[in-house]
Amino acid sequence: MVGITKDQVKHISRLSKLSLSKDEVNKFQKQLGEIVEYVRTLELVKLNDTAPTSQTTELTNVYRNDLIGVDGLDQKSALSGTEEVYNGYFKVPSIFKKV
Amino acid sequence: MSRFIPVIGLEVHIELATKSKMFCGCSADHFAKEPNTQVCPVCLGLPGALPYANFSAIEQTVMFGLSMNCKINRFSKFDRKHYFYPDLPKGYQISQYDFPFCVKGKFQIPNSKNQIRIRRIHLEEDTAKLVHQFGDSKEKGISLVDFNRSGVPLVEMVTEPEFSDVDSVISFLQEIQLLVRYLGISSADMEKGSMRLEANISLAKAQKSKLQSEDLPNYKVELKNINSFRFLRKALNAEIKRQKRILRKGGKVTQETRGYDEYKNITFSQRIKEEAMDYRYFPEPDIPPIRFSKTQIEDIKSKIPELPAAKRKRLEEKYGISKEYIEILVQDKRRCDYFEKSCEISGNKELSAKSIAGALINQNLDRKFESPYEFIRYLKKISKKYYSSLKEIEDAIQKVLSDNSKAVKDYHEGNSNVIGFLIGQVQKMLKGRGEPKLIRESLIKALQKD
Numbered sequence: 035m036v037g038i039t040k041d042q043v044k045h046i047s048r049l050s051k052l053s054l055s056k057d058e059v060n061k062f063q064k065q066l067g068e069i070v071e072y073v074r075t076l077e078l079v080k081l082n083d084t085a086p087t088s089q090t091t092e093l094t095n096v097y098r099n100d101l102i103g104v105d106g107l108d109q110k111s112a113l114s115g116t117e118e119v120y121n122g123y124f125k126v127p128s129i130f131k132k133v
Numbered sequence: 134m135s136r137f138i139p140v141i142g143l144e145v146h147i148e149l150a151t152k153s154k155m156f157c158g159c160s161a162d163h164f165a166k167e168p169n170t171q172v173c174p175v176c177l178g179l180p181g182a183l184p185y186a187n188f189s190a191i192e193q194t195v196m197f198g199l200s201m202n203c204k205i206n207r208f209s210k211f212d213r214k215h216y217f218y219p220d221l222p223k224g225y226q227i228s229q230y231d232f233p234f235c236v237k238g239k240f241q242i243p244n245s246k247n248q249i250r251i252r253r254i255h256l257e258e259d260t261a262k263l264v265h266q267f268g269d270s271k272e273k274g275i276s277l278v279d280f281n282r283s284g285v286p287l288v289e290m291v292t293e294p295e296f297s298d299v300d301s302v303i304s305f306l307q308e309i310q311l312l313v314r315y316l317g318i319s320s321a322d323m324e325k326g327s328m329r330l331e332a333n334i335s336l337a338k339a340q341k342s343k344l345q346s347e348d349l350p351n352y353k354v355e356l357k358n359i360n361s362f363r364f365l366r367k368a369l370n371a372e373i374k375r376q377k378r379i380l381r382k383g384g385k386v387t388q389e390t391r392g393y394d395e396y397k398n399i400t401f402s403q404r405i406k407e408e409a410m411d412y413r414y415f416p417e418p419d420i421p422p423i424r425f426s427k428t429q430i431e432d433i434k435s436k437i438p439e440l441p442a443a444k445r446k447r448l449e450e451k452y453g454i455s456k457e458y459i460e461i462l463v464q465d466k467r468r469c470d471y472f473e474k475s476c477e478i479s480g481n482k483e484l485s486a487k488s489i490a491g492a493l494i495n496q497n498l499d500r501k502f503e504s505p506y507e508f509i510r511y512l513k514k515i516s517k518k519y520y521s522s523l524k525e526i527e528d529a530i531q532k533v534l535s536d537n538s539k540a541v542k543d544y545h546e547g548n549s550n551v552i553g554f555l556i557g558q559v560q561k562m563l564k565g566r567g568e569p570k571l572i573r574e575s576l577i578k579a580l581q582k583d
């Protein structure tokens with residue numbers, strides 16, 4: 035079983051902005067490892083004659099014209115999902131630097 | 134002491150001036166609007182919302198790429214770039230990774246022999262705007278998010294690191310700004326953030342004057358959050374100085390992102406670069422890929438107007454006006470069109486292109502006369518009034534001298550007072566259209582020949 039390493043779990047948690055305890059790292063290493071192994075069964079499929087693709091719908095060139103739509107939200111509706119508002123803005127903890 | 138050559142590359146972001154956003158029908162004109170009033174489920178990243186690509190934005194990106202002499206990828210797609218930040222509601226930005234619309238371009242730096250290679254030009258969505266609130270103590274230490282900018286089409290152009298001096302960087306960027314305005318795809322206004330600059334810079338130790346690829350340094354420092362050409366110039370100079378100091382002492386320059394402090398005129402560290410930024414790109418499953426036909430690309434190409442470089446060349450060849458005049462006209466397309474229309478209307482040798490350009494630029498007559506027709510009518514009127522041709526003046530002088538032999542005799546006997554009288558006679562004959570100084574000179578010449 036290849037699975038994933040503890041360092042990989044820690045790396046993913048950092049990217050996800052989640053802090054994990056030691057126990058959680060062990061727990062997720064096992065769970066994520068199982069998922070990776072499961073996905074690995076795809077490697078059994080013979081694909082020699084199949085061109086690589088990044089999609090499943092076989093559609094191309096789906097565009098719209100540059101027109102302003104009517105399905106916008108007003109400010110009140112836009113902010114309705116949070117109580118953290120300030121003068122029409124969403125309010126978040128201060129961030130001075132991009133991380 | 135070893136000599137160092139700067140190695141500079143650029144990243145330029147340009148917000149497109151489409152009517153609607155990149156993936157939804159919200160208005161893209163977001164500057165100074167009430168916060169969160171031009172938003173919808175798509176650009177707020179609400180669950181279940183689906184992006185729907187704006188074709189004009191794609192077309193404009195390709196047009197920009199063609200103008201930068203790029204190759205257009207016949208197959209292209211959007212990808213998701215993942216990172217967490219409050220300005221990015223979905224947790225990813227829709228961008229382009231391995232198949233950007235445009236690749237491998239090259240662009241001439243104005244007034245220079247050097248060409249810069251363009252690595253890629255791709256299309257992505259802008260992020261929301263963050264406002265940092267310091268204000269009253271109660272709300273201290275919060276940031277505010279406005280999603281009006283979220284999803285506005287944003288073009289990113291990346292050059293190869295081929296600039297070796299700051300002047301070239303600035304003239305390249307000014308030319309890009311002008312080009313984008315000629316194409317009409319963006320206001321490229323840096324104060325409003327519709328054009329944003331980033332530079333990466335390192336120093337190479339140079340043995341010869343020309344850099345070899347093996348001399349390239351193994352680090353780079355990125356300068357971010359620069360919002361004017363003037364700032365970029367200062368920031369680059371300050372950073373070159375800082376790196377020189379470190380390298381001369383035998384030190385190593387840390388690979389990182391730095392900002393610029395204008396008051397202290399120094400750059401400062403913003404963060405140490407993590408391993409490599411891990412954006413976990415993958416193809417955007419909600420937007421089918423894009424395939425361009427040859428005709429489609431030709432079609433877009435045909436919509437490109439005359440660009441600044443071609444205009445400079447043509448103005449010089451066609452009108453022979455000075456470089457200074459040309460530059461003023463090229464910088465202001467409307468004014469240049471006015472000038473050309475005026476030359477066309479004037480259509481004769483009486484008014485030279487030089488004098489038309491001179492009157493236009495030095496006296497701002499295009500502001501006084503709305504129509505080039507009025508402008509030319511005015512120029513013709515004043516040129517007739519003040520400037521009879523030399524031939525007309527000389528003919529008039531001959532006539533006056535033969536009609537006034539007594540005055541001529543007086544002159545030769547030493548009475549120079551008669552000159553005033555003779556000038557008056559000549560001017561009368563020219564109906565006041567002669568230039569006094571020219572009449573006087575020609576008259577004296579004629580008298581002395583007599």
Ligand SMILES: [Zn+2]
Nearest residue numbers: 157159173176
């Ligand atoms: Zn929207």
